[in-house]
Amino acid sequence: MELETTRTSDSYDVVVVGGGAAGLGGALSLSRARRSVLVVDAGHPRNAPAAHMHNYLGREGMPPGELLRIGRGEIAGYGAEFLDGTVREVARDGSGFVVATATGERIAARQVLVTSGLVDELPDVPGLADRWGREVLHCPYCHGWEVRDRPVGILATNSFAAHQALMWRQWSDDVVVFAHTGPEFDPADREKFAARGIEIVDGEVTGLEVRGDRLVGIRLGERVIEREAIVVPPRFRVRADFLAGLGLAPVPMYMGDEVIGTHLPAEPTGATTVPGVWVAGNVTDMRAQVISAASAGVFVGSMINAALIEDDVTSAVSALRGSHVG
The missing domain is CATH 3.50.50.60 (FAD/NAD(P)-binding domain)
Incomplete structure (x- = not known):
């Protein structure tokens, strides 16, 4: 399913990489917190082959694409914007980041939420x-x-x-x-x-x-x-090559002594080892079903907003002190 591109700016508080349940959950939390949000999505959700999704209270049996369509409409109502595309690279730029797409767009972001999911290798x-x-x-x-x-x-x-x-x-x-x-x-x-x-x-x-x-x-x-x-037991490979320039690389995921795939490790808040880069959903938790991925996105979105509030307050205090000099 393709997104209708609604981007109106080259700079956002948060760029969300991936528009599945986790990404839309994060975008919902952040846009309701009055943050400027851009969701960049390639339109290839992991559960696209499935006719219906399950264990989602209130949405049991709904086609996966229908959930995404409804979610995008809800989030757009709070001002979030969308870009149909593939992220090629995320690079540090001063205190923030530049998100570069495969077609040449370059978008500035104060924080980045990665919800790019995984690929099931059969x-x-x-x-x-x-x-x-x-x-x-x-x-x-x-x-x-x-x-x-x-x-x-x-x-x-x-x-x-x-x-x-x-x-x-x-x-x-x-x-x-x-x-x-x-x-x-x-x-x-x-x-x-x-x-x-x-x-x-x-x-x-x-x-x-x-x-x-x-x-x-x-x-x-x-x-x-x-x-x-x-x-079948697929091998779970996360989509995270675009983070290599930041030094963020997937690590093996074990079940017992056996490697069954890869994931991006994170703190319980969703924070990675790179300050300002956060993860939610299958990219960090292969076990997350649709409802738990959406929940994780909402939670991590609130953690990102808290980090942005702290930055905003720090900047405001510095400006106030500067106005009193002399």
């Missing part, structure tokens, strides 16, 4: 990407209800597969684990699988069986195992 199995967000899933809290009581497969590519299998068993009593390229399951996991009626199928998955635009099975060579949904 296992290298033909057909997975085409059905991502439909029958190829990863979060039971997002999609478990929709595939309840249906045949579900778990693609094992790392040690997290055992946890996924036992978790998805809550939504269906027909769960099969495809050993694929994952590690060998230890005796304790196998005992748990047996106790919960979870089967392990050995062999490498070679593709999906689709009929009439509907997933009906998982292929292992010539063999097809009937499944109507397949759970």
